[in-house]
Amino acid sequence: MFNMKTEMLKEGKKKVIVGALAGAMVFSSFGISVLTAEAADVSGTDSKVVLYEKDTQLAAMAAKAAETKTYTDYTAGDYQKVTLNGGSITFDGTGAEVSGSNLLINAAGTYVISGTLNNGAIIVDSADEANVTLVLNNANITCKNGAPIYVKNCGKNVIISLPNGTANTVTDGSSYTYEYAAKETDSETGEVSTEPSAAIFSKDDLKINGSGTLTVNANYNDGITGKDDVEITEATLVIQAADDGIVGKDSVVIGSGSVTIKAGGDGIKSTNSEDATKGYIAIADGAFNITSGNDGIQAESILLTLGGDYTIKTGEGAAAAKAKTSQDNMRMPQGNMQMPQGTTQGGMQMPQGTTQSGMQMPQGGFQGMQPPQNTSDSAIRPERIRPDAVSGATQKTGQDAASSGTNKTTKAAITGTATTAAAVTETETESAKALKAGTKVVIQDGTFKIDSEDDAIHSNDSVAVASGDFELATGDDGIHADNTLDIYSGDINITKSYEGLESTEMNLNGGTIRIVASDDGINISGGNDNSGLRGAWGMNATQTASTSTAAASAASTSEASSKLTISGGKINVNAGGDGIDVNGSGYMTGGTVAVSGPTDNGNAGLDYDGVFEVTGGTLIVAGSSGMAQAPSSGTTVNTIATAVATQAAGTELKLVSSSGTTVMSFTPEKQFSHIVISSPLIQKGSTYKLMAGSTELASFTADSIVTNLSGDGFSGGMMNQGGRQNMQNGQNN
Numbered sequence: 001m002f003n004m005k006t007e008m009l010k011e012g013k014k015k016v017i018v019g020a021l022a023g024a025m026v027f028s029s030f031g032i033s034v035l036t037a038e039a040a041d042v043s044g045t046d047s048k049v050v051l052y053e054k055d056t057q058l059a060a061m062a063a064k065a066a067e068t069k070t071y072t073d074y075t076a077g078d079y080q081k082v083t084l085n086g087g088s089i090t091f092d093g094t095g096a097e098v099s100g101s102n103l104l105i106n107a108a109g110t111y112v113i114s115g116t117l118n119n120g121a122i123i124v125d126s127a128d129e130a131n132v133t134l135v136l137n138n139a140n141i142t143c144k145n146g147a148p149i150y151v152k153n154c155g156k157n158v159i160i161s162l163p164n165g166t167a168n169t170v171t172d173g174s175s176y177t178y179e180y181a182a183k184e185t186d187s188e189t190g191e192v193s194t195e196p197s198a199a200i201f202s203k204d205d206l207k208i209n210g211s212g213t214l215t216v217n218a219n220y221n222d223g224i225t226g227k228d229d230v231e232i233t234e235a236t237l238v239i240q241a242a243d244d245g246i247v248g249k250d251s252v253v254i255g256s257g258s259v260t261i262k263a264g265g266d267g268i269k270s271t272n273s274e275d276a277t278k279g280y281i282a283i284a285d286g287a288f289n290i291t292s293g294n295d296g297i298q299a300e301s302i303l304l305t306l307g308g309d310y311t312i313k314t315g316e317g318a319a320a321a322k323a324k325t326s327q328d329n330m331r332m333p334q335g336n337m338q339m340p341q342g343t344t345q346g347g348m349q350m351p352q353g354t355t356q357s358g359m360q361m362p363q364g365g366f367q368g369m370q371p372p373q374n375t376s377d378s379a380i381r382p383e384r385i386r387p388d389a390v391s392g393a394t395q396k397t398g399q400d401a402a403s404s405g406t407n408k409t410t411k412a413a414i415t416g417t418a419t420t421a422a423a424v425t426e427t428e429t430e431s432a433k434a435l436k437a438g439t440k441v442v443i444q445d446g447t448f449k450i451d452s453e454d455d456a457i458h459s460n461d462s463v464a465v466a467s468g469d470f471e472l473a474t475g476d477d478g479i480h481a482d483n484t485l486d487i488y489s490g491d492i493n494i495t496k497s498y499e500g501l502e503s504t505e506m507n508l509n510g511g512t513i514r515i516v517a518s519d520d521g522i523n524i525s526g527g528n529d530n531s532g533l534r535g536a537w538g539m540n541a542t543q544t545a546s547t548s549t550a551a552a553s554a555a556s557t558s559e560a561s562s563k564l565t566i567s568g569g570k571i572n573v574n575a576g577g578d579g580i581d582v583n584g585s586g587y588m589t590g591g592t593v594a595v596s597g598p599t600d601n602g603n604a605g606l607d608y609d610g611v612f613e614v615t616g617g618t619l620i621v622a623g624s625s626g627m628a629q630a631p632s633s634g635t636t637v638n639t640i641a642t643a644v645a646t647q648a649a650g651t652e653l654k655l656v657s658s659s660g661t662t663v664m665s666f667t668p669e670k671q672f673s674h675i676v677i678s679s680p681l682i683q684k685g686s687t688y689k690l691m692a693g694s695t696e697l698a699s700f701t702a703d704s705i706v707t708n709l710s711g712d713g714f715s716g717g718m719m720n721q722g723g724r725q726n727m728q729n730g731q732n733n
Contacts, residue, residue, distance in 0.1 A: 049466045049488040051442050052304065057277065058442060061253075061304050065284035068233035068255030071161055071210035074110050074135045082122075084115030084139060108132055108155070116140040122149050124202075129155040136160060136168040136214065144173035151202035158202050162212030162235050171217040172199040174242075198225035198247070206248075207231040213238065222247050223261070232257055244269055245290070250278040252299075260289045267292040267312070273300045279438070283308050296434040296452070303437040303459075307445045315432030315453025318496050321475020433458045434474075441481075443468055443490075455480045456494075463503070465490050465511070477502050478515065487511055487569070499523045500573065504561060508591065510568040521573030521595065524564045524582040566591050566617065573597070574669045578607040579623060585610035588631075588678075590617040596649075596669040601626020606676060608632075614639065614678040620666050622653060625674035635705055638682035642690070642709035644697045646673040654691040655682070663688070 052058035080093035082103060089098045095107030101120030105111060108130035113122065114137040121143045124132050132154050141148040148170045151158045162168060178194055195201065199218040206226040208214070213236040216223040223239035223246060224230065230248030233255035239245045245261035246252060246268045261267045267290035272279035279300030285307045290296045296312035297303060315321075432453040435441055441463045448470045450456045456472040456479065457463060463481040470492040472478045478494035478501060479485060485503035490511040494500045500515030502523040515521045562584025571593045573579045579595035580586070586608050595605045605623030606612065613634035630641035647653075649671045655664040663681050675690065682688070682702050690698040698709050 048445075051444055051464050051466045051488075058302070058304060058440075061280060061282040061302065062284075062306060062444075065253050065255055065282040065304070065306060068231050068253060068284070069159070069207055069209055070233055070255075071163070074112060074133070074161065074163070077110065079110035079112050079135070082111050082113040084113065084117040084120075084141065086116055086118050089117065089120065105132060110135060112137050113139045113141075117148075118142055119144045120148075121146055124151040124158055125153050127153065127155050131157045131159055133159040133161055136162055136166065136212070138166045138168060140169045142171040145175060145177040146172065147176070147196035147199060147201045148172055149200045150196045151204055151206065154202070154204040157205045157207050159207045159209065160200070160214070162208070162210035162214055164211045166210075166212035167215075168212065169215045169217070170199050172220050174219045176220055196225070198222035199241075200224045202226045202230075203228070205229045205231070208235050208237070209233045210235055212236070216240070218242060222265075223263070226250075229253065231255075232259070237261075239263070241265070245292070247271060248281075250275075252281045254281075254283045254286055256285045258287045262291045264293045266295045266298050269295065269298040271300055273438070276301060276439075280304070281437075282306075288312070293430075293432070295431055295436050296450075298431075298433070298436040300438045302440045302442065303435060304440075304442045305444060305446045308447070310446060310448045310450070312434040312449070313451045314434050315430075315475075317451040317453060318473040318475045321453050321498075434472075437461075440464070448472070450474070452476075456497075462486070464488075465492070467511075471495065472497070474498075478517075487513065489569075499577075500575075506564050508564075508566045508569050508571065510591075511570075513569060513571045515572065516574045517576060519575070519577035520581040521575035521578070521597075522564065522571075522580045523578070524562045524584055524586070563587070565589070566593060568617075575603075575605075577603045579605040579621060580607065582608040582610075582612065584608070586612040588612075588614045588617050588619060592618045593620070594666060595619075595621040595623065596672070597623050599624055599671050604628050605674070606630070616680075617678075618680070619676065619678040620664075621674075621676040622666065622668035622672035623670070623674055624672070628674040628676070630676050630706055630708065631678055633706075635678065637678045637680055637705075638684055638702055639676065639678040639706045640682065640688075640690070640700065640702065640709060641674075641676045641706065642698055643674050644672075644690075644692070646671055647692045651692050656689045656691055658687040 052062045080091070080095070082096075083090040087101060089101065089103050091098050091103060095109045096103055096105040096111065098104075101117065103120075103122050105122070105124045106126050108126055108128035110133040112135040117140070119142060122134065122141065124134075126132055132151075134149070149160070176194075176196070195203070198221060199216050200206075200223070202225070204226075205228045206224075208224075208231070211234045215238045218239065218241040221242055222244045223241040224237075225244075225247040227249045229251045230246060231253045232246075234257050236258045237246075237260065239259075239261045241261070241263040243263065243265035245263040245266070246259075247266075248270050250270070250272050252268055252270050259268075268281065270279050270281050280302040281297060281299040282302075282304045283306065286309075288297075288308060288310045290310075290312045292312075292314050294314065296314050433455045434450040434452040435448075435457045436455070437459045439459065439461045441457055441459045443457075443463075443465045445466065446468045448468060450470070450472045452472075452474045454475060455477045456474040458477070458480045460482050462484040463479055464486045465479075466488050468490045470490065472492070472494045473496040474494070476498050478497040478499070479492075480499075481503040483504050485501060485506045486509065487507070488509045488511065492511060492513045494513075494515045494517070497515070497517045499520045500517045500522060501513075502520075502525060504525065506522070506524055562582065564580070564582045564584070564586040566586075566588040568591045571591065573593070573595045575595065575597040577598055579597055580593075597605065601624045603624065604627040605621035606629050607627065608629060611632040611634055612629070614631045614637045615635065616637060619631070619637075625643040628641075628643070631639055647668075649669055650667060652665055652667045653675065654662050655677060657663050664677070664679060684702050684704075687699070687701045689696055690700070700707060700709050
């Protein structure tokens with residue numbers, strides 16, 4: 001728990017703010033109480049930011065999602081009735097014909113379908129430049145060897161309407177006989193595939209609306225697939241699919257409704273990777289309950305949510321992911337290593353599980369030692385283990401593209417007239433992310449409860465969060481962006497992760513963020529999942545000189561562009577690895593950040609390569625001492641840093657003024673032996689005591705911007721202040 005009381009000195013007169021102001025600001029998510037913005041700036045940009053208003057593509061997507069075509073009462077216009085009679089179909093109108101147990105629609109119009117069809121199909125093949133509307137009026141359609149609803153061609157849109165109060169079901173078999181469609185060649189990719197491949201399959205734009213219910217039992221492959229755009233509004237959809245639930249090649253747009261999906265593959269996806277303006281998913285509102293063997297919602301380009309309620313489980317969930325920690329990831333700082341004051345080389349604390357006798361020391365010991373600067377994260381960090389292949393039907397069709405994060409072989413040639421789902425199986429590297437996009441994930445709002453075996457939220461480029469409520473449990477990253485992550489507001493609770501937040505550039509502007517991570521809480525790295533930039537001596541010894549030089553150059557370039565900016569918000573980190581790991585530089589101008597962990601001396605609560613400047617806000621770090629760093633030169637907020645005797649998790653840490661008033665208190669969630677506090681509550685020239693419960697750890701006078709203490713309370717040089725680069729240059733700020 002973290003607590004603040006304000007003790008301000010103004011014009012020589014002590015001013016204590018208590019009592020009536022106690023409820024001024026309360027951040028209950030992790031127990032922070034701040035009485036004045038002057039004491040700790042947490043304002044940030046919590047006022048809602050509209051992420052799409054200045055982006056024409058996002059604005060168009062948002063408008064389309066908000067303006068989806070709603071249901072129109074079919075009785076207000078002309079329509080024709082289709083009656084399903086078990087083994088036969090009755091139709092007396094024009095524009096369609098009955099062929100055995102199939103209805104072949106060849107003209108535009110509205111067709112009202114009711115009854116039960118035991119083994120047949122509704123097939124649309126119309127060249128008219130007008131809509132074909134299929135009104136499912138308590139229709140139950142089963143096709144044992146093909147797609148129950150198959151749109152071969154439509155001059156405009158095919159609309160499936162579900163009148164209020166109706167319950168409709170579409171069911172296919174586990175194998176298809178291609179009577180109406182043979183092998184077809186994709187005009188964009190040249191790939192040969194066999195269609196249809198879904199219980200409801202459309203080669204043209206498909207719209208589903210109305211407040212009725214549609215249940216889709218897709219035993220062969222996908223539930224609903226559109227080779228152009230798929231648009232859904234109002235409807236209640238319940239989909240069980242051997243592979244993907246809903247696929248819209250060019251786009252999936254959902255205005256409202258309720259969607260429940262249980263899929264062996266992906267839940268909802270858009271797959272066009274050839275056109276940058278397509279392959280997107282835009283959701284205005286709705287309730288979504290998705291259980292998927294692979295990704296929950298996956299867009300080749302952009303995933304945009306304006307609102308909605310999302311419950312998503314991918315793979316076998318976070319609990320099934322193989323454990324990954326940084327316990328063996330011991331790193332030495334670049335340049336001359338200084339030992340914590342009061343610690344000799346002979347008494348150096350070893351990382352947990354490592355004995356001193358078993359530790360390899362470079363010749364000559366630590367003095368003057370500089371490690372290789374080319375070692376990549378993968379050389380020292382346990383390999384990121386991707387989720388195992390999901391058992392059962394996880395087949396992918398040719399609609400998936402390489403940028404979705406899967407590696408596939410060409411679809412096997414299909415011989416004969418009948419195929420099973422196994423016949424179109426493709427080899428792939430499984431992905432079990434909850435929300436995933438090839439370029440952008442843009443979350444304007446929504447409520448998200450995610451249990452994912454892989455990343456909870458992932459983009460190959462950028463993620464932006466304007467608002468929303470998030471409860472994320474993941475076997476890998478909570479939120480990952482290869483390039484840029486921006487968080488403006490929202491309530492983000494990452495209850496389980498390998499790394500909480502990860503990107504190359506990260507801007508935390510507001511909101512409440514709670515992170516529990518087995519490795520780093522916040523990681524500013526080289527971007528993609530396997531490209532951290534941290535180095536360590538004694539690793540990767542087989543690298544050649546040429547690869548070493550290239551790697552060092554790449555690392556230098558990436559680190560120069562890697563940056564963390566914290567300007568607002570309330571952030572609490574509980575980390576097994578580094579609390580905040582910046583493979584570049586960090587800048588804190590506002591907000592409140594509290595870090596618990598790590599406990600091993602191979603990681604640090606605050607870890608950076610360039611600078612970490614605190615010019616606003618409040619930072620508290622309670623972790624291990626072996627690799628500890630304090631904020632760098634350029635910091636303007638008064639700071640104290642000290643190593644202390646190891647304290648147990650749950651020990652209340654207090655900063656007490658000379659008058660006996662508790663200025664600040666924090667209860668770390670992990671054991672700690674090093675403390676950093678940066679806060680405007682620390683007044684230069686004032687004297688304070690640092691307490692652990694009732695035990696005094698240190699007594700000091702804040703006589704500089706960054707006051708470094710030894711365990712006995714005397715000012716002194718603090719290991720690693722100023723970043724690794726300063727240490728390499730022999731500087732000790």
